[in-house]
Amino acid sequence: MTTTRGPGRPRDQAKGVAIxxxxxxxxxxxxxxxxSIEAIAARAGVSKMTVYKHFTDKHALFEEAVLREMRAIKTMQIVQPTSQADDLKGALRAFGIGIMSYLATGAAVDFYNVLAGELRRHPDIARTFYDIGPGRTISNLASILAGAGDRLVIDDPIKAAEALFGLWQGASNFQLSLGVDAEGAGQAIAERVDYGIAIFMRAFSRPAP
Known part of the structure; x- marks a missing residue:
């Protein structure tokens, strides 16, 4: 977290964002x-002391940067449950393409590849990140499925959401993390999402009366 300051001149917010x-x-x-703090200061175009005016150390800066990333992910997770067949497929497709496109970005891939180990050394923030990031994704997807009870037969929306997310993801996470046909994995997102929805609907659709 950032350092506290007594009365006086407010910190330059633009410099804080740059840092x-x-x-x-x-x-x-x-x-x-x-x-190093020196490297951060050089990249931000500020002095080392300016960095310390905003953050106690690089780990505090890391924590705040992760929290900022979580807030960005949270804004992506606003969905509305639906019970109409066509709207259901459309909602699932929009949700799937949105989240899978985000996970295919260089920043997201680098985050999991480079910083997962650092998060394990900060269990509290790791738990918070999981709850707001991957956990919120599954929960919001489950809310869409739970709102379609007239079309789907689902006894556990969370497990069903995990199954659908797995169909969307396939082996793409390995491809992206390892850099094996990463471009192809990104280009195939819509196709993979549509295929996953088709399989899911065949498995969970309520039989016609």
Missing amino acids: LDAGWALFLERGVGAV
């Missing part, structure tokens, strides 16, 4: 351990 941007970029490039 966060610089630190986040360097953490993704090198990992937290290999990044």
Whole structure:
């Protein structure tokens, strides 16, 4: 978290954002351990003392940068349950393409590849990130499925959401993380989402009366 300050001149918010941007970029490039305050200051175009005026150390900066990323992910997770057949498929498709496109971005891939180990050393923030990120994704997808009870036979929306998400993801996470046909994995998102929805609907659709 950021340092506290007594009465006096407010910190320059633009510099604070620049420091966060610089630190986040360097953490993704090198990992937290290999990044120094001096490097962050140089990337942000500020002095070392200016960095310390905003953050107690690089780990506090890392924590704030992760929290900022979580807030960005949270804004993506606004969905409305639906019970109409056509709207259901459309909602699932929009949700699937949205989240899978985000996970295919370089920043998301780098985050999991480079910074997952750092998060494990901060269990509280790791738990919070999971709850707001992957956990919220599954929960919101489950809410769509739970709102379609007239069309789907689902006894456990969370498990069903995990199954659908798995169909969407396939082996793409390995491809993206390892850089094996990463471009192809990104280009195939819509096709993979549509295929997953088709399989899911065949498995869970309520039989016609």
